[in-house]
Amino acid sequence: MISDVAATLAAQAAKAAKAVAVLSTEQKNFVLQSFANRIREATPAIIAANKDEVAQAGSNGTSAAMIDRLTLNVERIDAMAQAIEQIIQLPDPVGLTRQIEQRPNGINIAKTRIPLGVICMIYEARPNVTADAGALCFKSGNAVILRCGREAINTSLAIAAAMRQALRDHDLPAEVITIVPDPDRDLLLALLKQDQFIDLVIPRGGEGLIRFVTEHSRIPVIQHYKGVCHLYVDQSADLTMALNLLINGKVQRPGVCNALEGLLVNQHQAADFLPMVAKALAEHQVKVHACGQSIGYFSGASPISDDEFGQEYLAPEIAVKVVADMDEAITHIDRFGSQHTEVICTADQANAERFIRTVDTAVVMHNTSSRFSDGGELGLGAEIGISTSKLHAYGPMGLEALTTEKYVVTGNGQVRG
Structure with a gap:
C-alpha cells in the first residue's frame, strides 16, 4: 500500500537522522566535500538525464521560466558543487549554547541548538534543490526526504545517487538523503501524513503546489506562495541608480521569485524618470502594464486597473504605477505584495528608515537590487527555501533555520519544594 511505502521511507529517514545528529562539525564537513566531489564526477550522468527531461519539457509546452530552472549544464553543476563547498565554510549552528540565567536556587538555564530531525522537501523543476537541500540538511544534522516533480525526477535521482554514494563511502546510512522515486500524488499525500517521523515540510515551486501542500499536511509547512517584489522610487532618489536597480531586478533573471514585478514611482519623479524607464525597458523587450498616470510615457503598454496589480509574471513583464508619496507606495505594497522582498531607492535616510520599519516583508x-534577496547572497550559503510566514523562520532560510533550541537545565541536586 502507498501509505506503507510512505511510512517506511519516513521511518528510515528518522532512524538515519540519529546517525547524522551526533557527527562533529569536522566529520560533517569532510562528508560534504565528498558530496561536492561525487557530484562533479557524476556530471556526465546528470547532464544525460537532464537533457532528456529538458527536451520533454519543451515538447510539453513548458514555460521558458520553468525550463530555465530545469536546465543544467557543466557550469551549473559545478556551481552546485561550489555551493556545497561554501556550506562547508559556514559556522555549524548545532551545539551552539547561549546562557539564559542562573536561578536563585542555583540551577543554571541555557538553550542549545539542535537539528529539527527529518525535513521533507517538495519541489518541481528545480534539480539544484536536490543538492542544496541535501547539503544544508546534512550540515545542520538533519535527514531529508526529497520529493521532486516528474519534470526533473531523473535529473534529481542522478544528483541524489552521487550524494548517497558519498554517504556510503563514509559508512553513513544512505537514507540520510532519501529521494522519492515515484512522483505520484497519492504517495505525496501519504508522506504529508507522516507527522510521527517528519518534522518540517518545505515546498518550493508555484503557488498551486504550496497551497496544495499546506492544505493537506499534518506536518508544519514553510510557506512562500509567490514573489511579487516592488521597487519604490522616492522623491529624492538618484534616478540613474534607480534605473540600474530596475533593470537588474527585472531583466537579469526574470523567472525567479526575487525579480521585480512592480515599479512604483513618486509623482514628483515621474516626468524625469519614466522616459528613462520606457527607453530602457523597450531595449530589453520588457512588456509594461501601466496605470493611467504612467501609460502615456510608454509605447505599446497595456493599461492596468487598480485591482489587476499583484501579478507574479516570472517573465519580461512589469506593472508600473505612479504614487503620490511613500505612504501610498506602502499601502500599495501591503495590498499587492507577497512579503518576499521590497526595495526603496532614496537619498533621504529618514524615508529609508520609515520604509524599512513600516513595510511588511521578509x-x-x-x-540595492532585489536580486540580492537570496540565501547565498545574504551569506547563508545555499538556500533551503524562503518563508513569507513568520513562524518559525522569515525570509531566506539557511542552516540556522533548520535547527531549533532546547532548554538545558543543570544543577547539583536541587528539588522543587
Whole structure:
C-alpha cells in the first residue's frame, strides 16, 4: 500500500537522522566535500538525464521560466558543487549554547541548538534543490526526504545517487538523503501524513503546489506562495541608480521569485524618470502594464486597473504605477505584495528608515537590487527555501533555520519544594 511505502521511507529517514545528529562539525564537513566531489564526477550522468527531461519539457509546452530552472549544464553543476563547498565554510549552528540565567536556587538555564530531525522537501523543476537541500540538511544534522516533480525526477535521482554514494563511502546510512522515486500524488499525500517521523515540510515551486501542500499536511509547512517584489522610487532618489536597480531586478533573471514585478514611482519623479524607464525597458523587450498616470510615457503598454496589480509574471513583464508619496507606495505594497522582498531607492535616510520599519516583508532593501534577496547572497550559503510566514523562520532560510533550541537545565541536586 502507498501509505506503507510512505511510512517506511519516513521511518528510515528518522532512524538515519540519529546517525547524522551526533557527527562533529569536522566529520560533517569532510562528508560534504565528498558530496561536492561525487557530484562533479557524476556530471556526465546528470547532464544525460537532464537533457532528456529538458527536451520533454519543451515538447510539453513548458514555460521558458520553468525550463530555465530545469536546465543544467557543466557550469551549473559545478556551481552546485561550489555551493556545497561554501556550506562547508559556514559556522555549524548545532551545539551552539547561549546562557539564559542562573536561578536563585542555583540551577543554571541555557538553550542549545539542535537539528529539527527529518525535513521533507517538495519541489518541481528545480534539480539544484536536490543538492542544496541535501547539503544544508546534512550540515545542520538533519535527514531529508526529497520529493521532486516528474519534470526533473531523473535529473534529481542522478544528483541524489552521487550524494548517497558519498554517504556510503563514509559508512553513513544512505537514507540520510532519501529521494522519492515515484512522483505520484497519492504517495505525496501519504508522506504529508507522516507527522510521527517528519518534522518540517518545505515546498518550493508555484503557488498551486504550496497551497496544495499546506492544505493537506499534518506536518508544519514553510510557506512562500509567490514573489511579487516592488521597487519604490522616492522623491529624492538618484534616478540613474534607480534605473540600474530596475533593470537588474527585472531583466537579469526574470523567472525567479526575487525579480521585480512592480515599479512604483513618486509623482514628483515621474516626468524625469519614466522616459528613462520606457527607453530602457523597450531595449530589453520588457512588456509594461501601466496605470493611467504612467501609460502615456510608454509605447505599446497595456493599461492596468487598480485591482489587476499583484501579478507574479516570472517573465519580461512589469506593472508600473505612479504614487503620490511613500505612504501610498506602502499601502500599495501591503495590498499587492507577497512579503518576499521590497526595495526603496532614496537619498533621504529618514524615508529609508520609515520604509524599512513600516513595510511588511521578509526582506527590505535600500538602494540595492532585489536580486540580492537570496540565501547565498545574504551569506547563508545555499538556500533551503524562503518563508513569507513568520513562524518559525522569515525570509531566506539557511542552516540556522533548520535547527531549533532546547532548554538545558543543570544543577547539583536541587528539588522543587
